[in-house]
Amino acid sequence: MRGDKQAPVTLIDTRGLGSLFRRVGLVFAVIVAGSTAGYMAIEGWGLVDALYMTVITLATVGFEEVHPLSERGQLFTIGVILTGVTAAAFLFGAITEYFLSGQLLASLRRRRMERDINRLSNHYIICGYGRVGRQVAHDLRARNADVVVIDPSPDVMEAGDPPIGVVGDATDDAVLQQAGVAQAAGVVVSSGNDAVNIVVTLTVHTLNPRAVIVARANRSSNEAKLRRAGATHVISPHRIGAKRMATQLLNPRITEFLEVMMDVGALELVLEEITLHEGSALAGTTLGEARLKGLGGANVLAVARGPGPIVTNPPAEHRLEPGDVLIALGTADQLLNAARLGGDAGPAARLPEPPATSS
16 A cells, blocks of 8 residues: 555553543542432431532532531541542642653554554554564565554564554454454564464464465474464575575675665666456466567566466466466566556555656
8 A cells, every 4th residue: 555654653551541531530439429428327418418518528619518517427528528639639640640741642642543554454564573573664664565563562662663553462363453454465473482473373364364474483393383374475584594695605796686676766677576467458368469568678587376386487478367476577667567457556556656757
């Protein structure tokens, strides 16, 4: 989903000012009920007279007593006044602390965050905002993707400056639902604990079976467990890092080229995936015919179809079918044109706008 970068919003306090007023209101309700019952028991008054006496006493308006008070009644009234003044002082102090401590601002941010998440669709959720999760969020936002971060530590969230942040345990259904998991296009599970990653993956897959789940495996022995839990892709940072180091030693220029190619905006040419949809202009044609239809110079490096192997360097007679994913190389303008022919709106959200030509 394309849009402006989201402002940092972090869920800090879940109680809010309304909860504070409810608690204080309960205290005053108990005081009023107890005082009314006390006047009825001590002075033998009816309910209305006892309640009226309680209200004017707590309000300290200075009205005369409903009926002359006995000595016990006078002592009881002193207790009612002291209790009411103490409760009022507590309320004033709690509200003052609420404003001065920044909880009001946090509550307003939380509500704003909830509104922002409710407006999102096809966004990406990152569970775990450590070094890996922070880099994933940075790369997704660079591709104009909407991102929601979940992390149990408010300090980590504040220090990392997430786009939209929910403080909580990603293994909790309610926290995932608060992050909009039902509308998410994909979820990244990047905790440093494989047991947590397995539980989060299973929970996400249960709540949204359509979401693409990319899970981090800190130990290779847990990769199969993550796939059984519902992970679409399992990534081992250690294995990828080792391969990258070996490639860097043997083919440093190739590594540098691939890294630059994956950085949108770094070069004129970009690698992109284009999915062919039913009824599109390219579905049912051969790759050679597709080029004639207007791929516009974009070079199709490979074609992926379902769970089968990727066809690299496909020949011109390779026939394209709905659901095929073209891995294409070209300028943003060329790729956007190819995506329109394929009926895929995804690249338009991920690629930068082509520069305007001067007349």
